[in-house]
Amino acid sequence: MEPRTYAASGVDQARADSIKRRIAQYVQETFSPGVLRPLGLFGGIVEAPGTNGTLALVATIDSVGTKVIIASVLGHHEGIGIDLVHHSANDLLACGAEPLFFLDYFATAELEETVLEALVRGMTRACGALGCALIGGETAQLPGVYTPGAYDLAGCMVGVVPVEGIIDGRRIEPGDLVLGLPSDGLHTNGYSLVRAVLGLTGNPQHDRPLLAEVPPWSDRSLGDLLLQPHRCYVPLLRTWLRDSRLHGLAHITGGGLTGNLSRIVPDGCRIEIDASSWPVPPLFEEIRQRGSISPTEMFRVFNMGIGFAVIGTPSFIHALQQALGEGWIVGHVVRAERPRVIVRGGMLGMQILTDSESA
Template sequence: MSVDDSAAVPPAKRVTRTRATYAEAGVDRDRAAIANERIKLTARRSFNKNVLSEIGGFAGLFALDAERFPEPVLVASTDGVGSKLQLAAQLGLHGSIGSDLVNHCVNDVAVQGATPLFFLDYFAAGELDANVVEQVIGGIVEACKANGCALLGGETAEMPTLYRGKEYDLAGFLVGAVSHAKMLSGENIAEGDILLGLPSNGLHTNGYTLARKLLFETAGYRADQYVNELGDKVGAALMRSHRSYLAPIRKLLQAEVAHAFAHITGGGLTENLPRILPKGFAAQVEMASWEPPPLFAHLQTLGSIENEEMLRAFNMGIGLVAVVPAALLKKARLVLSRMNERSIVLGRIVRGQQRKVVYC
């Protein structure tokens, strides 16, 4: 009995192959090209004579001025803007978030005595919107110009598997320089030095997760709602810009009236002041020396938050602290007042076994 082999082996199936494209996977190179062209035009507004490259190369080129910075030390900082980004997207205030990012990084290098040189950004979205990208980069460029640094380059990425729709993330990286002899490390801080505070504009870029929960979930406010306790609309109160303190820092250094500076960001006074204290010293802060702005008081009421937690979660209206010799306090405050810069005597440097803030 014979076996019919053709009956035992099924016929081969015909497979139709399609030509896969990046766009079908969710990444549109044409959208990216449009966004990048707009970035090139915008970024050039921040260029100066030290920039030796164009936007779009494999890396940015910047010539360091050796005469301006003898024995140069490069000072770098990187950061994001946290959940303030979500509120900015909700309100369509994309430009302001770019300036927040630059100013945060500028302050971080300025308190080391450094001059900001150039900035790099990272922008990633589920779907690139050229108009949003242009607004964000525009804010970055304007802040770079205001602080005398250049937007040297960056990265614009479309990642639909990581971000939803036009949701985006933003981060930045800043490089500055200072002559070795002019670096600020806090080593000159001495007992009796005065803590001189400069006001913040509001939350700056810290504490937004808690603030948004309290204002939008606990209190049930809308972003466009005017609240008497805030003296403003909720969205406007939350979106006040993160200040740059570069100008007052420079003036105080030029007048030779400051030993050190602390940028008050995440962690508040409690965690940021100890970062500049030498061994054997503490910072004594008098709680009655200033009144936090209404936004902070209302947040504390809404959440029944303890003072200790408030001072760690928020800047409480103080964005920068200068450590000033007591004998030079009057001169330092005069320098600031001539800039129309308000200052607050917060306390003083005292002896202490631990580098910490002591509230009294």
């Protein structure tokens, strides 16, 4: 069997990264003095007007991706709303910000009331738990753009952080440790590859029997496992954000550990990750085997069981791990130039995975 890749399934990360680097110059031409950080972090950061430079607003925007196709096949939509809010809140968290408000964008060919109601139920449930207001959105009916029954859900969340409390990785230094916090499955990334691996077409009659399969290592169907909502790390970490020993945070989404940790590593530092330091959940191994996917491709596409990473002094990381009662010390920071991130060990064997800018 020909090994499956993300690019062959329709998502070319390398090409997308190249395009984003080219268009960055146009985006940066719009920056005013109130923009406090450059592109590339987990949110855009601007000075909050009327606060005399003491507070900053952080904004992030994203979608749930092709996970919505599996939700449509199974008719389970509420979790998609939760996914979107949790993904957004985690991005703000990575900048040290608390969520303030959220707006959503729902687009479809023809409005199905039960679908939209379920999505809004999920979003309001997640927003309410975070103390974040869902203040509005847009519902677009676009026949000809979307096929019947298909939809997309995107959202923008805005949060606030004291300017002196912005977390952007610049304080990361050699000797710091990396704590990896467990994910709840795939979260919201890699579903185009998973659908290709499982042979899913989007046709409910074809896909439902495939998704009803219960793997021997689980008591849940593949469909349930794949629709597990994106975990939110805000409740775990919000009380630790102002600790000066905390130096960096990373939400592990598309691009995996290398792609997301590299966004916050300062010049002169490198994060080295030991992939044997945590147990990779069996769902990822199931996907890898079924698709004959290379270990390096798996680590570039999926979170591999680590949904969020915390970087700080050894005393901070050990105290946090003990207080949370979960997570693994998965790596450390050394003094070095490029590559910014190295992952080795575990299923990678003798292979060494680096961030894409250094590859």
